[in-house]
Amino acid sequence: MQQILFYFFASISLIFASSVIAFVNPMRSILALMVTFFSTAALWLLLKAEFLAVVLVLVYVGAVMVLFLFVIMMLDIDKTSKESRFSKKIFILLLIPIFFDFLLIYIFSNYYDLFFSDKISQLFYSNNFDISINNVKGLGYLLYDKYLFSFEIAGILLLVGIVSSVILSFRGKRNRKNQNQTEQINVVSSDRIKLVNGN
Amino acid sequence: MLVLSNYLIFSTFLFSIGLTGVFINRKNIIILLMCIELILLAVNTNFIVFSHFINDLTGQIFVFFVLTVAAVEAAIGLAILIALFRQKNTIKIEDINTLKG
Amino acid sequence: MNNLYVLSILIIFLPLISSLISGFFGKYLKNVLIHTISVSFMGFSTILSVIIFYKFLIGDFDNTEFTMYVWGNVGNLTLEIGLLLDKLTVLMMVIVTFVSFMVHIYTIGYMHGDEGYIRFFSYISFFTFSMLILVASNNFLQLFFGWEAVGLASYLLIGFWYKRESAIFANLKAFLVNRVGDLGFLIGISAILFYFGTLNYIEVFDQVSGLFSEDLSIYIFFDLSVSSISLICVCLFIGAMGKSAQIPLHVWLPDSMEGPTPISALIHAATMVTAGIFMTTRMSFLFEYSEFSLTFIVLVGSITCFSMGLLGIVQTDIKRIIAYSTLSQLGLMVTALGVSAYSAAIFHLMTHAFFKALLFLGAGSVIIAMHHEQNILNMGNIKKYMPITYYTMLIGSLALIGFPGFSGFFSKDLIIEAVKHSNLFGSKFAYYFVFFSVFVTSFYTFRLFFLVFHTHERMSNDVKHHLEESSYVIYIPLILLAIPSIFSGWIFINYILINNYFKDAIFVLKDHDVIFNISQHFHGSSKMFLHGLFSAPCILAYLGIFFAWFFYCKKVEYLLYLKKKFSIIYYILINKYGFDIFIQNIIVPIVLRIGLFFLNVFDKFIIDGFFVNGAAKFIKWSAEKLRLLQTGYLYHYVFVMVTGILLLLVWFTFVFK
Numbered sequence: 001m002q003q004i005l006f007y008f009f010a011s012i013s014l015i016f017a018s019s020v021i022a023f024v025n026p027m028r029s030i031l032a033l034m035v036t037f038f039s040t041a042a043l044w045l046l047l048k049a050e051f052l053a054v055v056l057v058l059v060y061v062g063a064v065m066v067l068f069l070f071v072i073m074m075l076d077i078d079k080t081s082k083e084s085r086f087s088k089k090i091f092i093l094l095l096i097p098i099f100f101d102f103l104l105i106y107i108f109s110n111y112y113d114l115f116f117s118d119k120i121s122q123l124f125y126s127n128n129f130d131i132s133i134n135n136v137k138g139l140g141y142l143l144y145d146k147y148l149f150s151f152e153i154a155g156i157l158l159l160v161g162i163v164s165s166v167i168l169s170f171r172g173k174r175n176r177k178n179q180n181q182t183e184q185i186n187v188v189s190s191d192r193i194k195l196v197n198g199n
Numbered sequence: 200m201l202v203l204s205n206y207l208i209f210s211t212f213l214f215s216i217g218l219t220g221v222f223i224n225r226k227n228i229i230i231l232l233m234c235i236e237l238i239l240l241a242v243n244t245n246f247i248v249f250s251h252f253i254n255d256l257t258g259q260i261f262v263f264f265v266l267t268v269a270a271v272e273a274a275i276g277l278a279i280l281i282a283l284f285r286q287k288n289t290i291k292i293e294d295i296n297t298l299k300g
Numbered sequence: 301m302n303n304l305y306v307l308s309i310l311i312i313f314l315p316l317i318s319s320l321i322s323g324f325f326g327k328y329l330k331n332v333l334i335h336t337i338s339v340s341f342m343g344f345s346t347i348l349s350v351i352i353f354y355k356f357l358i359g360d361f362d363n364t365e366f367t368m369y370v371w372g373n374v375g376n377l378t379l380e381i382g383l384l385l386d387k388l389t390v391l392m393m394v395i396v397t398f399v400s401f402m403v404h405i406y407t408i409g410y411m412h413g414d415e416g417y418i419r420f421f422s423y424i425s426f427f428t429f430s431m432l433i434l435v436a437s438n439n440f441l442q443l444f445f446g447w448e449a450v451g452l453a454s455y456l457l458i459g460f461w462y463k464r465e466s467a468i469f470a471n472l473k474a475f476l477v478n479r480v481g482d483l484g485f486l487i488g489i490s491a492i493l494f495y496f497g498t499l500n501y502i503e504v505f506d507q508v509s510g511l512f513s514e515d516l517s518i519y520i521f522f523d524l525s526v527s528s529i530s531l532i533c534v535c536l537f538i539g540a541m542g543k544s545a546q547i548p549l550h551v552w553l554p555d556s557m558e559g560p561t562p563i564s565a566l567i568h569a570a571t572m573v574t575a576g577i578f579m580t581t582r583m584s585f586l587f588e589y590s591e592f593s594l595t596f597i598v599l600v601g602s603i604t605c606f607s608m609g610l611l612g613i614v615q616t617d618i619k620r621i622i623a624y625s626t627l628s629q630l631g632l633m634v635t636a637l638g639v640s641a642y643s644a645a646i647f648h649l650m651t652h653a654f655f656k657a658l659l660f661l662g663a664g665s666v667i668i669a670m671h672h673e674q675n676i677l678n679m680g681n682i683k684k685y686m687p688i689t690y691y692t693m694l695i696g697s698l699a700l701i702g703f704p705g706f707s708g709f710f711s712k713d714l715i716i717e718a719v720k721h722s723n724l725f726g727s728k729f730a731y732y733f734v735f736f737s738v739f740v741t742s743f744y745t746f747r748l749f750f751l752v753f754h755t756h757e758r759m760s761n762d763v764k765h766h767l768e769e770s771s772y773v774i775y776i777p778l779i780l781l782a783i784p785s786i787f788s789g790w791i792f793i794n795y796i797l798i799n800n801y802f803k804d805a806i807f808v809l810k811d812h813d814v815i816f817n818i819s820q821h822f823h824g825s826s827k828m829f830l831h832g833l834f835s836a837p838c839i840l841a842y843l844g845i846f847f848a849w850f851f852y853c854k855k856v857e858y859l860l861y862l863k864k865k866f867s868i869i870y871y872i873l874i875n876k877y878g879f880d881i882f883i884q885n886i887i888v889p890i891v892l893r894i895g896l897f898f899l900n901v902f903d904k905f906i907i908d909g910f911f912v913n914g915a916a917k918f919i920k921w922s923a924e925k926l927r928l929l930q931t932g933y934l935y936h937y938v939f940v941m942v943t944g945i946l947l948l949l950v951w952f953t954f955v956f957k
Contacts, residue, residue, distance in 0.1 A: 097215035161271035168278035300930025
């Protein structure tokens with residue numbers, strides 16, 4: 001049963017991930033990414049990481065992807081251009097990730113008994129809570145106890161993110177009247193005067 | 200019986216798809232940012248997988264933080280994109296080469 | 301022993317101190333103070349060296365070696381400043397300091413009123429210091445330092461009146477010809493370092509016999525091989541040829557007469573030019589093992605002796621005649637070296653220093669009195685006006701020609717005897733040259749003497765008015781030099797032949813030892829004097845005086861007839877055998893072309909263009925190429941990053957174990 005679920009969600013995930021780069025319309029690629037996130041979240045549920053699966057959907061799909069959507073809609077993108085969005089050397093460039101894949105699989109295969117069998121769970125023992133207890137509770141215990149400092153830092157990081165985002169896109173009041181000296185000095189006469197009729 | 204390698208190979212493929220996107224994309228910065236999200240997703244999956252198979256919750260804590268950072272980074276990346284768009288009026292990566300040596 | 305060390309350091313460094321004082325503080329001190337300091341330091345140095353010499357003579361001191369300061373260690377090689385004091389060294393020190401002292405006193409009178417007065421004292425004291433370092437050194441490197449330093453002092457002093465063009469030409473010529481000799485010298489020293497691994501005299505001399513019992517050779521040009529000891533000795537002797545003005549490196553000495561007369565006396569008669577003789581004697585341990593080099597030395601010396609003497613007959617400048625006489629006598633000394641009569645060569649060096657310095661200083665006295673007139677055809681009958689100069693010059697001339705009883709007689713006859721007894725290849729040929737050179741020497745010396753002091757007066761009237769004996773600072777040194785010119789030979793020959801004074805300092809192989817053979821017949825100086833009154837060389841000397849008197853005092857008309865009859869010979873002699881013309885027109889353009897080639901190709905093109913500018917151009921070029929890596933495109937950067945990581949992964953998986 002688990003295998004069927006795994007293969008189903010994994011394949012959905014991979015197909016839509018490749019369609020993120022395959023779609024022409026950027027809106028569609030954002031939506032495809034959302035589907036990828038959903039199916040990956042399902043996979044995470046299979047791995048008994050319920051809290052994070054939900055967080056993934058809520059935060060990522062709900063906030064970040066929506067933000068992407070807003071930005072796409074805000075920018076004036078030329079959707080009808082006939083130019084290829086891929087580089088001209090695409091087939092050579094594709095080799096590299098493929099090569100990367102096979103290399104990693106080869107590396108995994110060197111540890112056959114560790115990765116390809118079930119023995120790995122018997123080899124490790126950790127002091128942290130067993131995952132079979134309530135996931136949220138376990139995460140809570142860890143987060144506020146051992147990793148409290150990192151938690152606080154993460155909070156500060158979020159604050160920094162907020163502030164910098166505003167600063168980066170801030171343009172000031174629309175009808176402000178301050179001068180830009182550099183612009184004023186670099187003015188050419190054709191900027192100010194246009195000759196209409198030569199008589 | 201699901202073993203570690205199943206998930207790891209899935210995560211590898213996801214990562215390389217994201218990587219491909221970064222390489223071959225020439226036209227849209229937003230696609231670039233999304234592919235970075237894909238890469239991060241693959242890494243997160245990796246963490247969750249290992250946390251499951253060695254019964255250690257630390258992996259999930261790490262994912263928590265990576266998620267946070269990724270969200271912040273996406274937000275700031277988009278802010279930069281907007282500032283860039285206001286200057287150059289284009290989001291094609293080919294046109295953004297003023298740091299050329 | 302400590303006594304000796306302190307004394308010798310004082311002897312060597314007092315002249316240096318006085319030179320530095322006059323050199324750096326001369327501007328602020330009065331002339332009188334400067335010359336007092338210089339003369340008194342020099343005098344002190346002389347007295348100390350006489351004391352040491354006496355102590356060595358009576359046997360209180362023995363041969364010693366001191367290391368003053370080790371200034372470098374390169375592998376097994378120790379570079380040091382050291383002193384080797386043996387009988388040869390202290391004799392040379394006495395000669396150098398005494399003649400220098402006389403010249404210092406003389407300078408007070410000669411350079412009086414000259415604007416470079418203080419500079420002159422500084423230079424001659426510096427020269428004395430360098431010469432003392434040269435003779436007292438115990439290793440080849442210090443010898444070379446002294447060698448170069450005396451060359452430098454010679455350059456500075458020849459060009460002393462630097463505003464004269466001819467003086468500048470002369471000092472450059474002296475320095476450059478010296479340099480040619482130094483090249484050979486340096487090759488010789490390097491060869492010594494190569495074969496012996498050390499530069500210390502004693503260590504080298506100890507190893508020589510062991511090293512050359514076998515037949516070590518160097519192969520030049522396929523089959524032609526040269527025994528290495530011969531190569532070393534010939535190269536060292538080339539250095540001596542440059543410094544002691546043997547043919548063909550003699551061309552600088554006559555031109556060096558552009559300098560003031562005191563330095564002609566000091567440097568080019570008594571001390572610097574004898575450095576080559578001294579060096580060869582010191583290296584007797586090496587030269588004895590190479591018959592090839594000894595033959596070479598004999599031939600060079602004898603040819604120089606005879607041909608330079610011939611040139612003295614046709615010169616008209618008083619100083620140049622004495623200069624050619626110096627060249628001729630140096631040739632004689634070198635011939636003595638060649639036949640392994642080293643002690644005879646040093647003996648003649650000593651007596652020659654005295655009477656040649658006397659002759660030069662006397663000539664200087666005449667020149668000053670005649671208001672810097674140097675042409676002997678404009679002089680005459682000076683005897684009436686300058687008696688002291690007349691008598692001292694007479695003593696000097698008699699000593700020079702080897703008139704029986706004077707010092708020159710003993711040393712010259714000893715050499716001629718030594719050459720006769722030697723069985724070296726080439727010594728027969730050399731014997732005829734030095735034998736007839738006695739006649740030539742006597743002829744030109746008395747030509748000079750009669751033309752200057754005896755014949756009718758040829759100078760202008762206003763010069764005649766001011767003609768009188770020079771001041772006491774000028775004639776006192778003349779008298780003081782005349783005394784050893786008479787007596788030093790008589791006294792000293794006993795020490796050489798009977799007591800074997802130079803026993804440890806000079807090394808002679810058994811079958812070369814002519815001095816030993818001569819000393820078997822030697823029965824004391826008085827016997828030699830009596831025997832010599834009618835010996836063949838002295839007869840030649842009397843004949844020389846007679847012919848000079850005949851041609852220049854009695855029948856001057858015959859001279860013009862001879863000059864017309866042998867005009868070709870006269871032409872060759874007046875052009876100094878064409879050496880100067882050859883050097884000026886053939887060698888100099890070649891060397892100039894070579895120099896220009898090296899300038900254009902090596903200096904400008906290779907070093908400047910390729911290395912210096914080329915490095916900059918290369919950096920610029922590579923920077924231009926590397927700049928292309930920064931394309932500004934994000935995807936390129938990512939590509940490079942990922943490829944790098946991939947390569948690392950590959951390396952770790954497959955290569956790194």
